[in-house]
Amino acid sequence: xxxxxxxxxxxxxxxxxxxxxxxxxxxxxxxxxxxxxxxxxxxxxxxxxxxxxxxxxxxxxxxxxxxxxxxxxxxxxxxxxxxxxxxxxxxxxxxxxxxxxxxxxxxxxxxxxxxxxxxxxxxxxxxxxxxxxxxxxxxxxxxxxxxxxxxxxxxxxxxxxxxxxxxxxxxxxxxxxxxxxxxxxxxxxxxxxxxxxxxxxxxxxxxxxxxxxxxxxxxxxxxxxxxxxxxxxxxxxxxxxxxxxxxxxxxxxxxxxxxxxxxxxxxxxxxxxxxxxxxxxxxxxxxxxxxxxxxxxxxxxxxxxxxxxxxxxxxxxxxxxxxxxxxxxxxxxxxxxxxxxxxxxxxxxxxxxxxxxxxxxxxxxxxxxxxxxxxxxxxxxxxxxxxxxxxxxxxxxxxxxxxxxxxxxxxxxxxxxxxxxxxxxxxxxxxxxxxxxxxxxxxxxxxxxxxxxxxxxxxxxxxxxxxxxxxxxxxxxxxxxxxxxxxxxxxxxxxxxxxxxxxxxxxxxxxxxxxxxxxxxxxxxxxxxxxxxxxxxxxxxxxxxxxxxxxxxxxxxxxxxxxxxxxxxxxxxxxxxxxxxxxxxxxxxxxxxxxxxxxxxxxxxxxxxxxxxxxxxxxxxxxxxxxxxxxxxxxxxxxxxxxxxxxxxxxxxxxxxxxxxxxxxxxxxxxxxxxxxxxxxxxxxxxxxxxxxxxxxxxxxxxxxxxxxxxxxxxxxxxxxxxxxxxxxxxxxxxxxxxxxxxxxxxxxxxxxxxxxxxxxxxxxxxxxxxxxxxxxxxxxxxxxxxxxxxxxxxx
Numbered sequence: 001x002x003x004x005x006x007x008x009x010x011x012x013x014x015x016x017x018x019x020x021x022x023x024x025x026x027x028x029x030x031x032x033x034x035x036x037x038x039x040x041x042x043x044x045x046x047x048x049x050x051x052x053x054x055x056x057x058x059x060x061x062x063x064x065x066x067x068x069x070x071x072x073x074x075x076x077x078x079x080x081x082x083x084x085x086x087x088x089x090x091x092x093x094x095x096x097x098x099x100x101x102x103x104x105x106x107x108x109x110x111x112x113x114x115x116x117x118x119x120x121x122x123x124x125x126x127x128x129x130x131x132x133x134x135x136x137x138x139x140x141x142x143x144x145x146x147x148x149x150x151x152x153x154x155x156x157x158x159x160x161x162x163x164x165x166x167x168x169x170x171x172x173x174x175x176x177x178x179x180x181x182x183x184x185x186x187x188x189x190x191x192x193x194x195x196x197x198x199x200x201x202x203x204x205x206x207x208x209x210x211x212x213x214x215x216x217x218x219x220x221x222x223x224x225x226x227x228x229x230x231x232x233x234x235x236x237x238x239x240x241x242x243x244x245x246x247x248x249x250x251x252x253x254x255x256x257x258x259x260x261x262x263x264x265x266x267x268x269x270x271x272x273x274x275x276x277x278x279x280x281x282x283x284x285x286x287x288x289x290x291x292x293x294x295x296x297x298x299x300x301x302x303x304x305x306x307x308x309x310x311x312x313x314x315x316x317x318x319x320x321x322x323x324x325x326x327x328x329x330x331x332x333x334x335x336x337x338x339x340x341x342x343x344x345x346x347x348x349x350x351x352x353x354x355x356x357x358x359x360x361x362x363x364x365x366x367x368x369x370x371x372x373x374x375x376x377x378x379x380x381x382x383x384x385x386x387x388x389x390x391x392x393x394x395x396x397x398x399x400x401x402x403x404x405x406x407x408x409x410x411x412x413x414x415x416x417x418x419x420x421x422x423x424x425x426x427x428x429x430x431x432x433x434x435x436x437x438x439x440x441x442x443x444x445x446x447x448x449x450x451x452x453x454x455x456x457x458x459x460x461x462x463x464x465x466x467x468x469x470x471x472x473x474x475x476x477x478x479x480x481x482x483x484x485x486x487x488x489x490x491x492x493x494x495x496x497x498x499x500x501x502x503x504x505x506x507x508x509x510x511x512x513x514x515x516x517x518x519x520x521x522x523x524x525x526x527x528x529x530x531x532x533x534x535x536x537x538x539x540x541x542x543x544x545x546x547x548x549x550x551x552x553x554x555x556x557x558x559x560x561x562x563x564x565x566x567x568x569x570x571x572x573x574x575x576x577x578x579x580x581x582x583x584x585x586x587x588x589x590x591x592x593x594x595x596x597x598x599x600x601x602x603x604x605x606x607x608x609x610x611x612x613x614x615x616x617x618x619x620x621x622x623x624x625x626x627x628x629x630x631x632x633x634x635x636x637x638x639x640x641x642x643x644x645x646x647x648x649x650x651x652x653x654x655x656x657x658x659x660x661x662x663x664x665x666x667x668x669x670x671x672x673x674x675x676x677x678x679x680x681x682x683x684x685x686x687x688x689x690x691x692x693x694x695x696x697x698x699x700x701x702x703x704x705x706x707x708x709x710x711x712x713x714x715x716x717x718x719x720x721x722x723x724x725x726x727x728x729x730x731x732x733x734x735x736x737x738x739x740x741x742x743x744x745x746x747x748x749x750x751x752x753x754x755x756x757x758x759x760x761x762x763x764x765x766x767x768x769x770x771x772x773x774x775x776x777x778x779x780x781x782x783x784x785x786x787x788x789x790x791x792x793x794x795x796x
Contacts, residue, residue: 003131003186005194006030009098011091011118012107013062016135018069019165020107022076025085026166026603026661027194027678032097035062037090062088076166078603078659091118096125103131105159110264112139119144123152131183133159137211138268141176141204153178159187160208162393163257167604170393171197172208192461196603196678198392205379206272207265209386210393212379213372213400215265216278220367221250222285225318228360232305232315237329238360243350244343244397251305255298259291278371287318331357341500343397347406351415365403366419369412372400373424376451383438384448384459401438409436426451444471466684468496468531478514482507485515491524491695492688502532504588505540506559509566512592519575525691525699528570528592529580529684535605538587539563541614545784548775557772560619563588564764567621571595574701576694580687582680586610586656590668591620597694599674600687601660607668608656613793615735615780617743618651619771624763626651627747629667631709640711640755641718648719648747652740706759710749719744735779735796742770 006029010021013035021033037058041050050057069076070083077083089097098104104126106118115134122132128151134144141158148156158174171191175184184201191199202208207215225235232251240249248255254262263284270282284292291297291304296316298304307314307323314323333353337346350361372386380386387399404412409431413423430449440447440456446467450457466488475486482499495515497508512528519526529535547556570577570592579593582602590607593599601607609618609626617623626647634640649655650666657663660676675690677683723740726732732740745751746767749758774780779796786794 001182003102005102005190007032007101007103009034009101009104010107011035011104011122012109012135013065013088014107014109015065015069016161016163016165017107018066019076019163020105020135020161021066021086022069022083023161023165023195025082026078027196029085031086032094032101033062033066033086033088034091034094035065037061037092058090058093059088062090074164074167075658076164078166078661079665082661091121095121098122098130099125099127101130103133105133105135107135110136110139112143115139115144116147119148119152123148126152129155131187132156133187135159135161138207138265140206141174145176145178150178154180155183157183157187158204158208159191160202160210162210168393168395169196169198169391170210170389171195171199172202172210172389172393173199174202174204174208176204188461192679193464193682194678196680198388198681200385200389200392202385202389203379206269209379209389211265212269212375213386213390214394215262215269216281216371217364217368218250218254218262219266219281220278220364220371222288223281224360224363226285226287228356228363230356230360231327231329232318233327234329234331234356237334238331238357242334242337242343242346246395255304255306257298258300259288259297259304263288263292277374278367287321290321291316331355333357333361344402344406347403348408348411351407351411362415363419365407365412366416366421368400369404370416370421370423373427376424376426381451382448383451384446405437405439409438430454441470444474446470464685465681466494466688468494468684472496477518478511480507480511480514483511483515485511485518487523488527488684488688490688490692492527492691493519493523493525494527494529494684494688496530497532497536499540502530502534502536502589503538503540504536504563504592505543506562509562512566513569516569516573516575516577520573523575524695525576525578527578527580527684527687527691528596529578529600529687531680531684532583534583535581535585536589536592537584538589538610539620541784542788544775545781545788548781548784551776553772553776556775557768560768560771563620564768567591567595568704568760568764571597572702572704574699576691576699578687578691578694580683581605581607581660582683587618587622588620591618591622591625594625594668595621597699598690599669600683600690601663601669601674601676602680602683603660603676603678604680605660605663606656606658607660607663608654608666609651609668610654610656612652612654612736612739613783614787615739615777615783616771616774617739617746617767619767621764621767623651623743623746623767623770624760626667627710627749627763628705628708628760629670630747634709640709641715644711644715644747645718648743651743704760707757708749708760708763709755710747710752710758710763711755712749712752714748714755716744716748716751719748733795735777738777739774739780742774746770 008024008029009032010017011034013033021031024031038060045057104122108114108118136158145153145156157176157179160172162168162170173187188199191197236249236251239245240247266282295301296303305316315326317324332355336349340346383401387401390396390399438449445462446459447456448459471486477487478485484496486494488494515526576597578598579596580600581593582605585605585607587610590609609622611618630644630647633643647667655666663669677686723737727737750766782796783794
């Protein structure tokens with residue numbers, strides 16, 4: 001049976017409920033968000049003469065929760081306009097409406113008795129065949145569906161979103177005793193294709209997969225910190241980006257999530273898993289109990305492991321339980337990994353460390369390897385699901401079995417034995433049979449060690465993905481130090497940046513030209529995409545800075561001209577070029593997207609022309625392109641200046657979209673041409689599909705434009721008046737004024753006496769001239785230097 005989801009009802013509007021409602025609105029569904037009606041009036045409501053029967057009072061809780069969610073940062077919604085897709089109501093007056101909804105999700109308080117009452121109400125109104133799921137983070141699914149009808153139980157299971165629902169990719173699906181396989185298959189596919197999640201089917205065991213392993217990891221560190229006498233700063237240094245984990249590492253993450261949340265899950269595991277070999281590890285250390293007593297729960301109470309006082313961030317001393325000034329953490333072992341770009345390649349070095357860091361990694365990885373190997377088959381039959389859950393739910397770049405593979409399975413066993421741990425019997429059997437890794441790559445697909453079959457089996461669901469890690473070397477067509485070109489099959493090439501943070505320098509520009517040359521000669525089309533954390537943070541400003549400081553202005557002019565010419569080549573070539581941005585897509589990365597035949601953007605794309613922050617204007621065709629786009633929107637009898645001004649402000653305010661959908665509002669993406677993909681894992685495959693479609697439809701190289709209408713003095717005068725007022729009001733500095741006026745000159749088309757039609761090349765030339773002149777300014781060089789050394793913009 002084909003199942004369509006058009007409307008979703010969410011019962012429970014707290015942080016998770018509102019977040020889930022927003023994410024369903026993100027993907028275009030109609031959402032009904034319900035919560036209980038309040039049983040008492042507020043002071044304000046009494047003053048207004050309202051009663052408990054007034055609609056505004058009855059929906060107060062749900063409306064307040066949703067309003068708070070929409071104001072929160074980071075935003076749970078791709079675009080504030082999408083909030084109109086959510087209707088609110090209360091469970092007394094509006095529960096009957098769920099009869100018209102295709103999927104009902106329960107997100108109420110974590111108490112079995114309350115959840116059972118909610119399901120009783122849902123059963124009264126739901127239509128047979130309607131999906132009902134619970135977002136519980138640990139209550140057994142089998143208990144929740146007890147006493148419900150056969151049809152209810154068949155269509156019921158757990159669907160555990162991780163908080164925040166928009167950003168964390170893990171979507172755990174937990175079947176109940178009667179859940180049909182059709183429902184499980186549907187939700188697995190829906191989570192991946194529509195919600196953009198990593199769907200993981202978990203067994204109905206305490207804390208499921210993600211929290212069982214994640215909380216073990218954190219609890220293990222809590223005990224290790226005491227045993228080894230480590231400071232909070234040292235643990236956060238050792239468990240952050242150096243091993244491919246989020247910047248918030250361990251203790252900062254707990255502060256953000258809330259210590260009470262962690263304690264609740266840890267206690268649940270301690271009480272419900274008496275036979276867990278690490279049972280005692282889930283017992284809370286003394287310092288955690290003390291923090292709970294003091295209500296030091298993290299960000300929500302203003303202090304946890306860290307505390308902000310004025311501008312200073314203080315750290316908790318775990319021995320004295322007093323806050324002190326932060327101490328810098330340094331380890332010789334970490335210094336050895338500075339030249340190793342990818343975290344996966346660092347683990348071998350880290351476990352060999354001769355200092356405290358090396359000892360820490362040997363102890364923590366050994367305990368983790370032992371624990372995850374013993375959780376099979378208890379929480380999952382397949383090892384890759386544990387890795388998927390940790391990567392998608394906790395933001396780890398590599399899961400525990402991938403890390404073990406990177407160290408070497410036999411080396412991992414050796415480390416474990418030295419620390420007093422034993423791997424599960426199936427690991428020893430695997431090694432004895434001659435299989436020396438948990439994963440293998442064959443013909444671009446990832447295989448995992450299947451324990452019952454004792455052989456490598458292909459991970460299901462990969463056919464809709466292209467995994468660049470798996471084809472980087474086998475499908476390589478050409479490479480240089482900055483980029484690699486791969487054959488995606490069906491006549492489509494992919495260009496993947498390999499530079500630091502995917503910055504665009506001379507080597508990347510050469511690679512783009514080479515990829516277009518190759519495509520025009522032997523292939524059908526080109527995708528420019530990668531699967532790093534960010535698409536590109538823009539041009540290599542270090543190179544620009546060196547040339548400007550050395551006053552090598554001819555070389556700098558040539559470098560900018562090469563950048564512009566390459567962007568124009570992306571637009572004007574004999575093959576379709578599809579750009580696939582995601583994450584940070586700044587400056588030159590954004591300019592490349594602006595010049596693509598089509599953009600296939602990941603929903604989580606943060607796109608902007610941010611050059612003002614380093615004291616220049618967009619010089620790789622960005623200023624030209626937004627002028628052209630404004631010109632295309634001029635309509636007869638319209639106030640053309642208003643259209644141009646909007647595009648001017650996009651650059652002058654260095655606006656960055658908080659999602660790909662918002663980039664349509666700023667004019668950086670175009671409706672009817674560019675598209676958005678919610679699941680980043682599917683992005684390259686989707687981009688390839690569109691490149692192929694354009695090629696097969698008969699692609700013709702476009703002709704450079706000579707009909708761009710610029711407004712000359714009329715626009716320039718308006719911009720100059722506006723920027724002078726901004727300086728007078730102290731909103732911008734004198735140097736901001738200089739940059740803004742240079743941009744105004746370019747977007748007005750220069751000091752022309754009347755509106756005129758000009759060519760793209762004319763605009764590129766004046767854009768480059770303005771960029772160069774700003775590179776001669778001391779204050780611009782100060783801004784670039786500050787960005788290079790501090791990683792943030794300077795306002796001077």
